[in-house]
Amino acid sequence: MSPVTTTAPLATYLVRHADDNLIIGQRLAEYISEAPELEEDLAIGNLSLDHIGVAMHLYQYAASLGGAGITADTLAFLRTEREFSNVLLVEQPHVGFGDVIARQFFFAAYQTLLWEALVSSCDETLSGIAAKALKEATYHLRHASGWVVRLGDGTDESHTRMQAAVDGFWRFTGELFESDALVDEMVLAGIGVDPARLQTTWETRVSTVLSEATLTHPSDPYQATGGRTGMHTEHLGYLLAEMQWMQRTFPNMEW
Amino acid sequence: MAEMTLERIRELLDAVVDPEIPVLTIAGLGILRNVALSDDGSVLVTITPTYSGCPAMGVIVEDIKAALGNAGVERVEVETVFTPAWTTDWMTDDAREQMANFGIAPPDAVTSTAPTILCPQCASEETKTISEFGSTACKALMVCSSCLEPFDYFKAI
Numbered sequence: 001m002s003p004v005t006t007t008a009p010l011a012t013y014l015v016r017h018a019d020d021n022l023i024i025g026q027r028l029a030e031y032i033s034e035a036p037e038l039e040e041d042l043a044i045g046n047l048s049l050d051h052i053g054v055a056m057h058l059y060q061y062a063a064s065l066g067g068a069g070i071t072a073d074t075l076a077f078l079r080t081e082r083e084f085s086n087v088l089l090v091e092q093p094h095v096g097f098g099d100v101i102a103r104q105f106f107f108a109a110y111q112t113l114l115w116e117a118l119v120s121s122c123d124e125t126l127s128g129i130a131a132k133a134l135k136e137a138t139y140h141l142r143h144a145s146g147w148v149v150r151l152g153d154g155t156d157e158s159h160t161r162m163q164a165a166v167d168g169f170w171r172f173t174g175e176l177f178e179s180d181a182l183v184d185e186m187v188l189a190g191i192g193v194d195p196a197r198l199q200t201t202w203e204t205r206v207s208t209v210l211s212e213a214t215l216t217h218p219s220d221p222y223q224a225t226g227g228r229t230g231m232h233t234e235h236l237g238y239l240l241a242e243m244q245w246m247q248r249t250f251p252n253m254e255w
Numbered sequence: 256m257a258e259m260t261l262e263r264i265r266e267l268l269d270a271v272v273d274p275e276i277p278v279l280t281i282a283g284l285g286i287l288r289n290v291a292l293s294d295d296g297s298v299l300v301t302i303t304p305t306y307s308g309c310p311a312m313g314v315i316v317e318d319i320k321a322a323l324g325n326a327g328v329e330r331v332e333v334e335t336v337f338t339p340a341w342t343t344d345w346m347t348d349d350a351r352e353q354m355a356n357f358g359i360a361p362p363d364a365v366t367s368t369a370p371t372i373l374c375p376q377c378a379s380e381e382t383k384t385i386s387e388f389g390s391t392a393c394k395a396l397m398v399c400s401s402c403l404e405p406f407d408y409f410k411a412i
Contacts, residue, residue: 025308039385039386039388039396040386042386042388042389042390042396043386043388044389045388046391046392049305049306049308049309049310049392050306050308050392051308052308053304053306053309054307054308056307056308057307057337084313124338125337127338128336128337128338128339128340129307129337131337131338131340132304132306132307132337132340132341133307135305135340135412136392136412139387139410139412141389143387143388145316146387182360225306229301238280239387
């Protein structure tokens with residue numbers, strides 16, 4: 001038995017969304033100091049903080065439903081790769097600024113819809129976390145959309161790079177809208193949301209920004225999946241190795 | 256120990272400020288949601304975070320405990336709630352004025368569709384956004400087109 005995982009369905013559901021936020025938060029943090037201008041370094045630091053904050057609140061709530069010894073920290077720092085249930089999109093690495101923006105754009109467009117729906121959750125704590133996160137995600141989407149347009153409708157070079165970034169991440173967007181038995185159970189209980197019903201609006205919003213950015217809508221029919229069941233791309237292990245290093249090296253250390 | 260009243264506790268809490276904008280109290284910002292005093296003398300302070308990842312929350316909790324603890328309150332509990340979600344509309348008029356004097360443009364009403372953001376230096380209306388994110392998550396970076404000074408704007412959320 002692993003002392004760091006939870007088994008209650010609601011806790012598992014919360015951990016999924018917490019994992020999404022923690023992992024993209026970590027990815028964003030990696031990019032701080034590499035942005036094209038100082039203001040963007042600040043922006044990326046703030047985006048990262050927002051995501052890690054949401055993850056922390058969701059983990060804390062999940063931990064409160066779990067067994068003894070489970071805390072937000074054990075969930076974040078002591079689970080292995082296969083125990084993480086984040087979508088593949090958030091763990092994908094970036095090379096340039098366009099990659100960071102494309103990944104953020106697709107994810108923020110999804111999260112604004114997710115949080116908006118979860119505000120109506122009959123679970124009061126989850127609804128409260130969603131209401132707060134919705135305000136932040138709205139800002140994230142505005143920021144990312146602005147850059148997609150600026151780079152897409154910019155120079156030939158920025159257009160080419162933005163197009164490549166959008167095309168590259170596209171195959172990881174379908175997974176955002178997948179359901180499984182746990183989602184069905186959460187929807188039935190009035191707690192969760194069926195992501196499939198968010199997809200049409202997501203598609204419309206994304207397409208609008210892509211056309212304003214003079215970018216071609218990606219058409220890659222292949223869609224990757226597996227994150228929710230712990231079947232990750234090879235990139236997550238490296239990310240966790242860096243993120244969990246301190247806690248693994250000095251077990252039980254605290255700030 | 257002198258008898259603690261709810262009024263006295265609120266006065267003590269008025270000394271607790273936002274560590275990142277030290278001219279503002281947590282009461283003025285709307286972070287302080289409730290104060291309860293039990294018959295046994297223990298105090299329960301309820302706060303709400305501004306942003307999910309606000310790094311100041313930990314310090315604020317410690318400052319609340321210190322402010323009351325130093326005044327002789329032995330049992331202080333600080334609870335964090337998320338509902339209703341914090342909004343800049345809860346900021347008091349005093350807080351907005353102090354913020355402007357400190358050099359940060361205070362937030363417009365959340366419902367405002369076309370906010371006019373005045374330069375806190377020269378009060379010009381000719382200002383524009385440099386970055387949606389400023390020195391902290393709660394602020395955006397602006398610049399005044401009249402006096403050319405950059406300044407922080409506390410975002411309306």
